Amino acid sequence: MPPAATPQTAPDTFGFVFDNSYARDLEGFYVEWQGAAAPEPEILRFNDSLARELGLNPDALNTPEGAAILAGAVAPAGAAPLAMAYAGHQFGGFSPQLGDGRALLLGEVIDRNGNRRDIHLKGSGRTPFSRGGDGKAVLGPVLREYLMGEAMYALGIPTTRALAATATGANVMRDGGPQPGAVLARVAASHLRVGTFQFFAARGETDNLRRLLDYAVARHAPELAHAPDAAPDVQMYVPMAYIRHTVNLQAKLVAQWMSVGFVHGVMNTDNMALSGETIDYGPCAFMDAYDPATVFSSIDRQGRYAYENQTGIARWNLARLAETLLDFISPDEEEAIRLASAEIDAFGAVYEAEWLALMRAKLGLTTAEDGDFALAHNLLKSMEGQGADFTNSFRALADILQGDSGALRAQFTNPDDARDWQNDWQSRLARDPIDPEKRAAAMNRVNPIYIPRNHLVEAALDAATKGNMAPFDALLAVLMDPFTKRDGLDAYAAPAPDSFGNYRTFCGT
Numbered sequence: 001m002p003p004a005a006t007p008q009t010a011p012d013t014f015g016f017v018f019d020n021s022y023a024r025d026l027e028g029f030y031v032e033w034q035g036a037a038a039p040e041p042e043i044l045r046f047n048d049s050l051a052r053e054l055g056l057n058p059d060a061l062n063t064p065e066g067a068a069i070l071a072g073a074v075a076p077a078g079a080a081p082l083a084m085a086y087a088g089h090q091f092g093g094f095s096p097q098l099g100d101g102r103a104l105l106l107g108e109v110i111d112r113n114g115n116r117r118d119i120h121l122k123g124s125g126r127t128p129f130s131r132g133g134d135g136k137a138v139l140g141p142v143l144r145e146y147l148m149g150e151a152m153y154a155l156g157i158p159t160t161r162a163l164a165a166t167a168t169g170a171n172v173m174r175d176g177g178p179q180p181g182a183v184l185a186r187v188a189a190s191h192l193r194v195g196t197f198q199f200f201a202a203r204g205e206t207d208n209l210r211r212l213l214d215y216a217v218a219r220h221a222p223e224l225a226h227a228p229d230a231a232p233d234v235q236m237y238v239p240m241a242y243i244r245h246t247v248n249l250q251a252k253l254v255a256q257w258m259s260v261g262f263v264h265g266v267m268n269t270d271n272m273a274l275s276g277e278t279i280d281y282g283p284c285a286f287m288d289a290y291d292p293a294t295v296f297s298s299i300d301r302q303g304r305y306a307y308e309n310q311t312g313i314a315r316w317n318l319a320r321l322a323e324t325l326l327d328f329i330s331p332d333e334e335e336a337i338r339l340a341s342a343e344i345d346a347f348g349a350v351y352e353a354e355w356l357a358l359m360r361a362k363l364g365l366t367t368a369e370d371g372d373f374a375l376a377h378n379l380l381k382s383m384e385g386q387g388a389d390f391t392n393s394f395r396a397l398a399d400i401l402q403g404d405s406g407a408l409r410a411q412f413t414n415p416d417d418a419r420d421w422q423n424d425w426q427s428r429l430a431r432d433p434i435d436p437e438k439r440a441a442a443m444n445r446v447n448p449i450y451i452p453r454n455h456l457v458e459a460a461l462d463a464a465t466k467g468n469m470a471p472f473d474a475l476l477a478v479l480m481d482p483f484t485k486r487d488g489l490d491a492y493a494a495p496a497p498d499s500f501g502n503y504r505t506f507c508g509t
Helices: 021-025 048-053 064-070 139-154 194-202 206-220 234-260 307-324 333-345 347-363 372-383 390-401 416-430 436-444 454-465 470-479
Strands: 030-032 042-046 082-084 088-090 093-095 103-110 116-122 161-174 177-188
Touching: 021 030, 021 082, 021 103, 021 206, 042 064, 042 139, 048 161, 064 161, 088 194, 139 161, 139 177, 139 454, 139 470, 194 206, 194 307, 206 234, 234 307, 234 333, 234 347, 307 333, 307 347, 333 347, 347 372, 347 390, 347 436, 372 390, 372 416, 390 416, 390 436, 454 470
Parallel strands: none
Antiparallel strands: 030 082, 042 161, 082 103, 088 093, 103 116, 116 177, 161 177
16 A cells, blocks of 8 residues: 555645645544634745755745645645544553644645655644644744754754744733744654554554554555565564664664754654654753753653653653554464564664764764774763763864864863873774874764754744744754854854753743
């Protein structure tokens, strides 16, 4: 059941040519729905380059008529707006029905590279899955997701992306009073989640689980649809291979998060996208000073989703996915659990290999030695408790190669604590000969100098909610080229001042 593109009529004025495989192939997995009215929709920010990549017409979309579409109030020709059904573990507790309570899948398009992409509206109003909520979003969180997704894209990390942030012209009631409402139009390879499988597994709907598995494989791993001749059991091959495929995607994704100090903040199973993309930027943030116990989310009081726990949580989430597929692996439950567990247990090795490859690049290593894992780990260990900025400490390593021998030590409260590690690193570099300038240049291509600093993000969002988008635009422009140092941008590379205090984030939608 591959969701292949089906030819449609010529694009409409806005450029949309929809091919809605989810709506077409998975009836019963969603509720058809229309977004809420938007009294005065206005596009605040529009991603021209992404629109062109999707085959859309930016000039036509970035108009009042386009704003009505991007706010969810009007469905363009060929769209099939729907609220997707899914379940999920939220902070460890299982909710058998969540679903799109404030979002709609507008439809799917095939981009200029032949890739199927969802166009999804977040904050478009109440749906049957809203559970008493208003289904709306407010401007600050919408702009946060726009900013964070684009920053992650520029860092080369798989992510959903922002097509537009559109004000609705209506206020939304939140703690503290009315706030301006907004809708995020975001783009993803799909919005399938671990929680999508959990929804049907919790209901014992085996036939729907099989339909979902076939669809997920066809959409994200079509090479797995047919078992090779060498497969010992054709029936179990596809579910086992799909678990393995998803384990690999998620292990690599989380390794990339860890390599840049990113804390997702709410790694519920309904927030793990099976495409391997980062999704749902709610209480996320980047670390300043390295601390493995870093937690930003105001509601994560137990540290479940702390920086250091992200790998374990990803593995835990994948085990929940595997549980939904046990019936397809073997009629013998114990045997199915044993086989599925073996696939989940491979997560650690995949993650470690990916993390080590990323760390070697960040440390400027072009060869491999057995002690490289310890070298990378020891740098992080030495940074802990020293107030050492995660991003700037790695960036300082290239500065050492370019003559600033004290660049790393300057990041430490006690500079002597960096000395031993720096000596070990330089001894390791001596066994990995390469021109220092070339090594430094390569390191600066993987160690960003500009990340979404929390104090700058908050300042930009605060200004935007008061009608001043200039700080947001300036920050976004810097973040779209995170690896190139530029004159006059020192403030964007500096950690938060002490007066910023202990940072906490909120979902806020």
